[in-house]
Amino acid sequence: DAGVTQSPTHLIKTRGQQVTLRCSPKSGHDTVSWYQQALGQGPQFIFQYYEEEERQRGNFPDRFSGHQFPNYSSELNVNALLLGDSALYLCASSFNVPGIKTFFTEAFFGQGTRLTVV
């Protein structure tokens, strides 16, 4: 059973460019969350997608956007890249218990995409 897979593993972009990161959730999971982990820091919640909609959003600017597809996979897009966007981007998947919109199983994390902005 494949866990959470992310692509690419590493990426180098130039300031001002746009980037798209991809995530496939663990089999059976329907919810995807994205986190940004700056060097030496804990992960910070960006947003969460469920039923192809953004359910909750952290304190990140509109330059950060996302999408969830019918197969539950997800993309994170970042526009107008800044040097400060350099970080490890983690995807986590979980399962929303049917009939209980606020109850999710534990989150499983992918290995992340290391984004470097130069």
Add this chain to the structure above:
Amino acid sequence: GDSVTQMEGPVTLSEEAFLTINCTYTATGYPSLFWYVQYPGEGLQLLLKATKADDKGSNKGFEATYRKETTSFHLEKGSVQVSDSAVYFCALSDRGGAQKLVFGQGTRLTINP
């Protein structure tokens, strides 16, 4: 808003030493509490969790008890191994929300043989 505070690192111990990593939290609701571990070059792995007061989470010799009165969830292990060297993150989630995880800053643990 909700927050998690971990003891500052890095922590360096000798093999077979006793480990404690302190974690305290601030939350408006009644959160679930977690410890995640991150090995070099990898993502996060759930180490243990607790969902209500006085619950004890345990895994691979690690333990942590949900203390509501002191808003704490300290990680302990009686005898550490070199393979335990990693970064440890304490986290909480608001069980009433969409399972957004709030993480502490992490504690880097190095075990010397």
